[in-house]
Amino acid sequence: MLDLKYIKENADAVKKNVADRFMNVDVDLVIELYDKRNSLITQIDDLRQKRNENAKKMKGPMEKDERQKLIDEGKQLKEDIASIESELNSVESNLKSEASKVPNMAHPDAPVGKEDKDNLEIKRSGTVPEFSFKPKDHIELATALDLIDFDTAAKVSGPKFYYLKNEAVILEMALTRYAVDVVMKHGFTPTITPDVAKEEILEGIGFNPRGAESNIYTVQDTGTCLVGTAEITLGGYHSDKIFSKEELPIKMAGISHCFRREAGAAGQYSKGLYRVHQFSKVEMFIFCKPEDADDFHEEIRSIEEEIFSGLDVPFRVVDTCTGDLGAPAYRKYDLEAWMPGRGDSGDWGEITSTSNCTDYQARRLGIRFKDDDGKNKHVYMLNGTAIALSRGLIAIIENFQTEDGSIRIPEKLVPYTGFDIIKSK
Numbered sequence: 001m002l003d004l005k006y007i008k009e010n011a012d013a014v015k016k017n018v019a020d021r022f023m024n025v026d027v028d029l030v031i032e033l034y035d036k037r038n039s040l041i042t043q044i045d046d047l048r049q050k051r052n053e054n055a056k057k058m059k060g061p062m063e064k065d066e067r068q069k070l071i072d073e074g075k076q077l078k079e080d081i082a083s084i085e086s087e088l089n090s091v092e093s094n095l096k097s098e099a100s101k102v103p104n105m106a107h108p109d110a111p112v113g114k115e116d117k118d119n120l121e122i123k124r125s126g127t128v129p130e131f132s133f134k135p136k137d138h139i140e141l142a143t144a145l146d147l148i149d150f151d152t153a154a155k156v157s158g159p160k161f162y163y164l165k166n167e168a169v170i171l172e173m174a175l176t177r178y179a180v181d182v183v184m185k186h187g188f189t190p191t192i193t194p195d196v197a198k199e200e201i202l203e204g205i206g207f208n209p210r211g212a213e214s215n216i217y218t219v220q221d222t223g224t225c226l227v228g229t230a231e232i233t234l235g236g237y238h239s240d241k242i243f244s245k246e247e248l249p250i251k252m253a254g255i256s257h258c259f260r261r262e263a264g265a266a267g268q269y270s271k272g273l274y275r276v277h278q279f280s281k282v283e284m285f286i287f288c289k290p291e292d293a294d295d296f297h298e299e300i301r302s303i304e305e306e307i308f309s310g311l312d313v314p315f316r317v318v319d320t321c322t323g324d325l326g327a328p329a330y331r332k333y334d335l336e337a338w339m340p341g342r343g344d345s346g347d348w349g350e351i352t353s354t355s356n357c358t359d360y361q362a363r364r365l366g367i368r369f370k371d372d373d374g375k376n377k378h379v380y381m382l383n384g385t386a387i388a389l390s391r392g393l394i395a396i397i398e399n400f401q402t403e404d405g406s407i408r409i410p411e412k413l414v415p416y417t418g419f420d421i422i423k424s425k
Contacts, residue, residue, distance in 0.1 A: 122317050337351045406422060
């Protein structure tokens, strides 16, 4: 969350930021509750001081009536303190709830807008393939090659689940190992994370575990949820920890399943593997000093570009508009791959994103470092998808299709797969 003092002192800027993100947050209520909390704390401190003075007076010699008067005053002070403390607890609970709705401030250069068309394209890489035939989408190709079974998964698990089969299994494992090798080369420590996290960790990262708008599956009566991304489990790894300055940066990579309700996801761009309830992903995460965050954000983006350039997948990079940043992100870049089977004549589809969340998550999770002045300051936290396997499969299947329905394998993946083509059967 944002620093409460910052919200009070920069109310107009915070309100504009909320409006630019097309969110509904009562900033004035947050400030009102913040002032009320501070006033109650002052009242409690004053009463405690009076109680201490009362206790000191009780130690000296005095008449019986005078002692009884001090006893009565002490009892009243105790009751007053308890009453105000109860009110303070209620105000602090409401303040935490309302303040948690306030999004992070957005980077000054983030384009203001609400929809994909408002994102700002800043780079393209690779060549969009030209086919001498009408390209098929990944659903038609994978079904004909017996690579993916959506129908049986729907019968067993429900819609938006799938079985990977035959060469697709090897291809996904190859993509995983390829991405892990790349991120390890850049100093990231690989981990396989839990698929479940406590609700307080999700809330700290900025995910809403409950409510109609939540995209998260909760595990009933456990206080836990299935994770939608390893960002949650990686970000929570160092919760409530204070680092020395020399320990930073910390770079971690997480391999995990991801579970998302995808409530309301519909339309032709959500078919097949593009929006599913379960998929696997390799995620990058960095804890660093504030002054290093911008450079590390560019580093994560360059690693994502390296991964997909190495696969010869054409992509573009977009600076994500304010309305699509989500609450925690200060700035976010998306990589969008060319997907020939998307729509009537092909289109761009998101394959990775990377976000600089500044200290927004660290403030919630209590992750700090001791600076040179001896003071504890919040770390900055950044995340980025090395590869979402389901969307990586789409990009390869559709861009490397041949006229007879076979799928060529990108050269970089052949050592991992052991084959260079998935032949039409």
